[in-house]
Amino acid sequence: MAQAKEEILGFPRYPPFKLNQPRFPQETFLGRYLHYLDVIDPRTLFASESKVNESLELLNKYSLGQRPENATDENLWKAQKIRQAMFHPDTGQKIFPAFRMSGFVPFGWITVTGMLLPNPSWPTLLFWQWINQSHNACVNYANRNATKRFVPMPAVSLASTINVLCMRAPELETGIDVFEKNGKKVGTSKVAAKRAVTETTLTRAFLPVPLLLIPPCVMPFFERIKTVRHNPRVHLLVNAVVCTLSFAFSLPIALALFPQESKIERNDLEKELQANTFESILVYNKGL
Incomplete structure (x- = not known):
């Protein structure tokens, strides 16, 4: 024990x-x-x-x-x-609670439930998508790699992957900082930035998969219960709980696809950066 x-x-x-x-x-x-x-x-x-x-x-x-x-x-x-x-690992600034990764599920469950309502009208669907992607844009910006300052692009989009690309596109232009294991800065790399944005994009692309698969598989079992089947309010409540639990289940799995502090080989960096270090493996903050 x-x-x-x-x-x-x-x-x-x-x-x-x-x-x-x-x-x-x-x-x-x-x-x-x-x-x-x-x-x-x-x-x-x-x-x-x-x-x-x-x-x-x-x-x-x-x-x-x-x-x-x-x-x-x-x-x-x-x-x-x-x-x-x-607090943000690069800037040290406190992140607004709704935009922290720890607040992603508590502040996002209503939006997720709204997006997964059965048979939504087009106005309803567009409204919840707008709310969802607006929240995602704020989370993406608050948890980006912030070793470079930039003005964010508007990112109200219907796809989380496009959302990530919009909010973090400037990193591809300016690059992000790479470090030796002891924390010594080697330089700013566009190659590392491309990997960081790609990994984050893949993470966000995977995140909706369990959300889209689990509720449709689970709800039919609850709908066999008479109270759930005939009472719209109870049905909505059960649906909200299932969606929230699915969200909470999928988030850590999606994030765990890649480490937050990712590694990159020295030989994969730009030539000018390779000359700045003798270490074979360097690290960078992927962001969340």
């Missing part, structure tokens, strides 16, 4: 703390899945101001080599979880 508390899916629940590193290994899908469960955990939305300040202070002391004696690995990982959920 004690072992079950110490491990989760075969990984240590709270391994030795590493500042600015994921709690679980990113080389495997399961490790990335567990990492993104932390990233999208909606409980971080309710962290009090005092708890946030306490977490930031603890991490700041740790970064200065002043780890408090009573600070356990669990304390440090939980503090880092709050910081990563609330």
Whole structure:
């Protein structure tokens, strides 16, 4: 029983703390899945101001080599979880709750339910698509790679992939920063930017798949219940719950397709950047 508390899916629940590193290994899908469960955990939305300040202070002391004696690995990982959920990794700015990945499901479930209503009219369909893509545009912008400043393009589109491309197209022009493993900046790469945008686009392209498959498969079982079948309000409520759970199920799986801190080989970078480092593998922030 004690072992079950110490491990989760075969990984240590709270391994030795590493500042600015994921709690679980990113080389495997399961490790990335567990990492993104932390990233999208909606409980971080309710962290009090005092708890946030306490977490930031603890991490700041740790970064200065002043780890408090009573600070356990669990304390440090939980503090880092709050910081990563609330603040952008590149700018350090606090992200508005509705645009955080941890707020994607709590603030997006109404939109998802509206989009999956049976037999919608064209005006209804267009309205919910507009709301959905507007929210997606804000989430895409808030969680982009922000090592370069740019003015975002309007991105109200009927496809999440086009939405990502619209919001992050300037990265393809300016490039994104790539780093050595020790955090030293090597330069700005358009090759890395292309990979980052491609990976994010594929993630968003996969995200709707479970949403479109699960509710139509599950709802017929609930519709056998007389109350659900004959009461429109109950039917709508059940449909909303099924859609929300499908959304919550699919989000970490889609995000886990690629690590947030992705790797790129030195030989794949631009020639001028290859001359700036001797390391064979470099890293960049893919964004969410």
